[in-house]
Structures are given as structure tokens and as C-alpha cells.
Amino acid sequence: MxxxxxxxxxxxxxxxxxxxxxxxxxxxxxxxxxxxxxxxxxxxxxxxxxxxxxxxxxxxxxxxxxxxxxxxxxxxxxxxxxxxxxxxxxxxxxxxxxxxxxxxxxxxxxxxxxxxxxxxxxxxxxxxxxxxxxxxxxxxxxxxxxxxxxxxxxxxxxxxxxxxxxxxxxxxxxxxxxxxxxxxxxxxxxxxxxxxxxxxLVPFTQHKDELEQQQDLPGSALAVTASCDEGAFNEQMLFTHRGLSGPAVLQISSHWREGRMVAFDLAPGTDLPEWLKQQRTEKPDTHLHSVLADIWSKKLVRFFLQKHGIESRPLKQYGEKALMEIGEKLQTWKLVPSGTEGYRTAxxxxxxxxxxxxxxxxxxxxxxxxxxxxxxxxxxxxxxxxxxxxxxxxxxxxxxxxx
Ligand SMILES: Cc1cc2nc3c(=O)[nH]c(=O)nc-3n(C[C@H](O)[C@H](O)[C@H](O)COP(=O)(O)OP(=O)(O)OC[C@H]3O[C@@H](n4cnc5c(N)ncnc54)[C@H](O)[C@@H]3O)c2cc1C
Structure with a gap:
């Protein structure tokens, strides 16, 4: 047999x-x-x-x-x-x-x-x-x-x-x-x-012009709160050559749908306008970019300031209202991703x-x-x-x- x-x-x-x-x-x-x-x-x-x-x-x-x-x-x-x-x-x-x-x-x-x-x-x-x-x-x-x-x-x-x-x-x-x-x-x-x-649980892709502005950033990471609709996650975000990744981004991708906006609190747990006011009292001669380097890497500080057209000057040169506005602008980043990397990396x-x-x-x-x-x-x-x-x-x- x-x-x-x-x-x-x-x-x-x-x-x-x-x-x-x-x-x-x-x-x-x-x-x-x-x-x-x-x-x-x-x-x-x-x-x-x-x-x-x-x-x-x-x-x-x-x-x-x-x-x-x-x-x-x-x-x-x-x-x-x-x-x-x-x-x-x-x-x-x-x-x-x-x-x-x-x-x-x-x-x-x-x-x-x-x-x-x-x-x-x-x-x-x-x-x-x-x-x-x-x-x-x-x-x-x-x-x-x-x-x-x-x-x-x-x-x-x-x-x-x-x-x-x-x-x-x-x-x-x-x-x-x-x-x-x-x-x-x-x-x-x-x-x-x-x-x-x-x-x-997939990275976001971004539009070409945004990626050009972010060309020095791939590899940079920071703690954020990412939110979209009713979802909010407090974790790390990572810049990539295609867009954004890291645990906060992967988590929020489960809530995201095409065309919707995602908001990132770039200094979670900190009231950035108030913090800047306090820094001005304590370090009036220090430049804005130097104090922000306590929160973000130098590359990220440069990017966020450029993005909003904010000029870095000694803190004492900003009025209270101007400093509050800068803090508000810098605290929140809103963007509409162009898409996700799809099943290839999800x-x-x-x-x-x-x-x-x-x-x-x-x-x-x-x-x-x-x-x-x-x-x-x-x-x-x-x-x-x-x-x-x-x-x-x-x-x-x-x-x-x-x-
Ligand atoms: C890169 C990556 C990292 C991950 N990391 C984590 C993590 O750390 N923690 C976590 O909780 N989850 C993680 N996940 C998710 C997790 O892997 C999945 O949710 C989990 O494996 C699902 O288990 P499952 O048995 O349902 O499917 P799978 O583990 O995907 O198993 C399905 C099986 O079916 C087989 N199969 C498919 N089609 C056919 C077919 N036609 N005929 C015969 N066999 C078939 C496949 O070959 C596979 O072996 C990760 C996923 C990926 C892609």
C-alpha cells in the first residue's frame, strides 16, 4: 500500500x-x-x-x-x-x-x-x-x-x-x-x-507642498494630543518622509475619514499662552525661539515659527496680547491629511x-x-x-x- x-x-x-x-x-x-x-x-x-x-x-x-x-x-x-x-x-x-x-x-x-x-x-x-x-x-x-x-x-x-x-x-x-x-x-x-x-492604525500622508515645508523634519518626534471627532490620544507623533506617524497618529487614524481635519495640541498639559507670559516675566531678554526650545527640538521650533510667520525676538518686545496670540497659534496645529498609507502599512x-x-x-x-x-x-x-x-x-x- x-x-x-x-x-x-x-x-x-x-x-x-x-x-x-x-x-x-x-x-x-x-x-x-x-x-x-x-x-x-x-x-x-x-x-x-x-x-x-x-x-x-x-x-x-x-x-x-x-x-x-x-x-x-x-x-x-x-x-x-x-x-x-x-x-x-x-x-x-x-x-x-x-x-x-x-x-x-x-x-x-x-x-x-x-x-x-x-x-x-x-x-x-x-x-x-x-x-x-x-x-x-x-x-x-x-x-x-x-x-x-x-x-x-x-x-x-x-x-x-x-x-x-x-x-x-x-x-x-x-x-x-x-x-x-x-x-x-x-x-x-x-x-x-x-x-x-x-x-x-496607519500613518497619514500629506500634500506635496506641506512635505516640502517639512523636509528637515522626518525622524523628529514630539508628544501631542491628536484629536478627530470624538477621539483624542495623548502620545508621540513622528514626522516621516510621507507625512505623519507615531502612536498618536496611528491611534487617531481609526477615527479619521477622507477630508476631515485632525487637530494636534503640540504642548499637551501646558497652557502655552500663559507659559510664554510667565517666561517673559522670568527671562525678558531671552529670544522666543530659545524658550520654545525647552519644549520642542530646535528643528521643530524653526518649523512651527516659520509656519505661522512668527519672528523670534526677545520676549520683552512682545506685548501681552501678541504673546497670547503667538501661544494660541503655536499650541494647536490643524491639518487635513491627504490620505493614509493604506493597507500597505496599516x-x-x-x-x-x-x-x-x-x-x-x-x-x-x-x-x-x-x-x-x-x-x-x-x-x-x-x-x-x-x-x-x-x-x-x-x-x-x-x-x-x-x-
Ligand atoms: C506590522 C504590524 C504590527 C502589529 N503589532 C501588533 C501588536 O504589537 N499588538 C497587537 O495587539 N496587534 C498588533 N498588530 C495587529 C495584529 O497583528 C492583528 O490584529 C492580529 O494578528 C489578528 O489576528 P488574526 O488571527 O485575526 O489574523 P492574522 O494574525 O492576520 O492571521 C490570519 C492568518 O490567516 C491566513 N490566511 C489569510 N487568508 C487566507 C486564505 N485565503 N487561506 C488560508 N489562510 C489564509 C494568513 O496567512 C494568516 O496566517 C499588528 C499588525 C501589523 C500588521
Whole structure:
């Protein structure tokens, strides 16, 4: 008898998961530990590519302060159940169980001390312990519901049938890492709605003339409060060759829509007009640009003064009204970005499979028994700072308990 080739798939499994990323691997380990036979299929050449590239190579794997308020969704209540049943503390306990060293960087963001690979290795070890099989380089060619229940998939490695089908294929960001719209296509095939998708946690681009004025600034960073509509984030902003980036900009990009204005408070926590008045009393002979250098780098001071056509003179030469006006102008920078860098560099996709169709307890599709959606493919998107992985762990766990 011929030996089955290494690539042959089992003809039938209890649970088939498409996508060996954060959510898919968590779901596989959870379901496998319940005694379910589990197969995870991924088209990429290796698992967890986004985990590997996340957090600058150190994976910001969760956030100490994760709460439903840190997520965007058409239904802001949807994420509550899963987040409450698999919390940041559960994932931290798992990380500690594997002896993975980690630290809090800022704002509750937990990063690996060493490499993101520690998290991928943890997930693969969990899958092994749960006897869940993982196959890479597998293209899904078609998905069909079976008459008697369950699903049948035709793949580049053969056909496979399953009782439960879990879609964990992620969002559209970074197509060069293998992101596809597969999950949305499956949702549409089974008559589910999609909340329109857009690139989020993404740098802004600016108009050519603005970039020319900012040509000395790429690499310069400063603390700001970035606001747009009801969103406001107090973090660093970074000038780039294409426009603006840094955590404050990535965060506010989730609130921004084409043509809208973004406001930056360039000296958060300081009343700049009052501060300048005080400086004038204390250092009347000091030039404006010199006192401003206490707040911003010299390059930034030059840029902000030039931008508003403000001449730098000794402070005593400004009247109170003039100084107040200068302070007000310098404090706030309003601009309309020309766009964003799009999915090419976005960390996440806003929107996705409409959660109205999905049970918030099990992630199962209400109208299609046995079909589940987890992770980023759903219309649940976290802030920057480890929240997106926490959603992947929590939704993957919720489905893993139910499939
Ligand atoms: C550069 C970058 C840095 C990030 N840093 C962080 C961070 O530090 N902290 C944080 O919380 N979040 C971070 N994120 C976001 C985070 O990576 C995602 O939200 C998270 O990976 C989503 O998990 P997922 O399992 O839903 O999808 P993914 O992890 O994207 O996994 C989806 C899997 O499905 C596979 N797949 C796709 N299409 C198909 C198909 N047609 N057939 C078979 N398989 C398919 C993919 O190959 C992939 O392995 C970052 C994202 C990026 C791009």
C-alpha cells in the first residue's frame, strides 16, 4: 500500500480552522484540549507571520488595561462577553507558564523581552499539546455547506470535511504578508453582511507642498494630543518622509475619514499662552525661539515659527496680547491629511464581518450553524497597544470552547 504523502489531509475533522494566526491558533489549542479533532490550514509558508512582525519584533501581546471601551465596532457591546471570559490576565498567566520574559513598555502595553517568536512557539506548543494539526502552504479552493450539516472544503492539499468551520483569516493589512479578503468572501457566500472595511492604525500622508515645508523634519518626534471627532490620544507623533506617524497618529487614524481635519495640541498639559507670559516675566531678554526650545527640538521650533510667520525676538518686545496670540497659534496645529498609507502599512482593518450575524458568546454565525468567525476578520478593531491580540486570544478562545 502507498504511504500517505505528508501533504495528505485527514478526510474529516471535527473542527477546521482557516488561518494559523493569533486567533486561529488560540482556537485550535482550546478546541483540541476539549478532545475535538482539529486541523488548521494556512496559505502562508509559515504560521503567525503577523505575530512575528508585531510590536517591532517583540509582540505587544496584550494590554493590562484591556476593556471593551478600547475597541471599535458597529456594535460596541459585542466584544464584552469574549473579553470577560478570556482576559488579559489569562493570557499573561499562559505567557508566565511558558517562562517567557516580558515587560510593560508604556500605558499597560506588554511586550516580550526577547522576540515575538516566543509567542508563536507558545501557541504551537499549545496546539501540539492539544493534538491540533497545523498545515501551511494550503490554498482553500472552495467551501460548501454539506446537506447533512457541516462543511466541505476543497484545497490545494485535497478535500476535507468538518463539523465546525472557523474562519480566522484576519484582515486586509499588509498584503505582502499574505493578507487576503478570504474571510469576507466566505461571509458573503453565506449571505452575511460586511461592515465596510478601511485601513486603520496607519500613518497619514500629506500634500506635496506641506512635505516640502517639512523636509528637515522626518525622524523628529514630539508628544501631542491628536484629536478627530470624538477621539483624542495623548502620545508621540513622528514626522516621516510621507507625512505623519507615531502612536498618536496611528491611534487617531481609526477615527479619521477622507477630508476631515485632525487637530494636534503640540504642548499637551501646558497652557502655552500663559507659559510664554510667565517666561517673559522670568527671562525678558531671552529670544522666543530659545524658550520654545525647552519644549520642542530646535528643528521643530524653526518649523512651527516659520509656519505661522512668527519672528523670534526677545520676549520683552512682545506685548501681552501678541504673546497670547503667538501661544494660541503655536499650541494647536490643524491639518487635513491627504490620505493614509493604506493597507500597505496599516496594522489593522476597521470593519469586517458584521457582528449582528454572530453570537457574542460562541462566535458562531446565527443563520449558519457550525460556521464561526474570530479575530480581525470580524467588525471588532482594537486601539494600538496590544488590544488587537487580546481580541484574537479572547475570540479564539470563545469559539474554541464552543466548536
Ligand atoms: C506590522 C504590524 C504590527 C502589529 N503589532 C501588533 C501588536 O504589537 N499588538 C497587537 O495587539 N496587534 C498588533 N498588530 C495587529 C495584529 O497583528 C492583528 O490584529 C492580529 O494578528 C489578528 O489576528 P488574526 O488571527 O485575526 O489574523 P492574522 O494574525 O492576520 O492571521 C490570519 C492568518 O490567516 C491566513 N490566511 C489569510 N487568508 C487566507 C486564505 N485565503 N487561506 C488560508 N489562510 C489564509 C494568513 O496567512 C494568516 O496566517 C499588528 C499588525 C501589523 C500588521
Amino acid at each position: 502507498n504511504k500517505p504523502s505528508a501533504n495528505t489531509l485527514p478526510g474529516r475533522v471535527d473542527v477546521l480552522i482557516v488561518g494559523a494566526g493569533a486567533a486561529g491558533l488560540m482556537c485550535a489549542a482550546t478546541a483540541g484540549r476539549r478532545g475535538r479533532s482539529v486541523l488548521v490550514l494556512d496559505r502562508a509558508n509559515k504560521v503567525g507571520k503577523k505575530i512575528l512582525m508585531s510590536g517591532g519584533g517583540r509582540c505587544n501581546f496584550t494590554n493590562l488595561y484591556t476593556a471593551p471601551e478600547n475597541f471599535y465596532s458597529r456594535n460596541p457591546h459585542f466584544c464584552k462577553s469574549a473579553l470577560a471570559r478570556y482576559t488579559q490576565w489569562d493570557f499573561i498567566a499562559l505567557v508566565e507558564q511558558y517562562g517567557i520574559p516580558y515587560h510593560e513598555k508604556t500605558l499597560g502595553q506588554l511586550f516580550c523581552d526577547n522576540k515575538s517568536k516566543d509567542i508563536v512557539d507558545l501557541l504551537l506548543a499549545e496546539c501540539r499539546a492539544a493534538r491540533a494539526q497545523v498545515r501551511t502552504r494550503c490554498e482553500i479552493e472552495s467551501v460548501a455547506a454539506r446537506d447533512g450539516g457541516g462543511y466541505r472544503l476543497q484545497t490545494s492539499l485535497g478535500a476535507v470535511e468538518c463539523e465546525s468551520l472557523v474562519i480566522a483569516s484576519g484582515g486586509l493589512s499588509i498584503p505582502t504578508m499574505g493578507a487576503t479578503g478570504f474571510g469576507y468572501d466566505i461571509a458573503r457566500q453565506f449571505g452575511l453582511d460586511i461592515v465596510p472595511t478601511r485601513a486603520a 496594522e489593522v482593518t476597521l470593519g469586517g464581518v458584521d457582528t449582528d450575524n454572530i453570537s457574542s458568546r460562541t462566535m458562531e454565525c446565527k443563520s449558519r450553524p457550525g460556521l464561526y468567525f474570530i479575530g480581525e476578520v470580524l467588525d471588532v478593531t482594537g486601539w494600538l497597544g496590544g488590544y488587537n491580540f487580546q481580541w484574537a486570544w479572547a475570540s479564539g478562545h470563545a469559539a474554541g470552547e464552543a466548536v
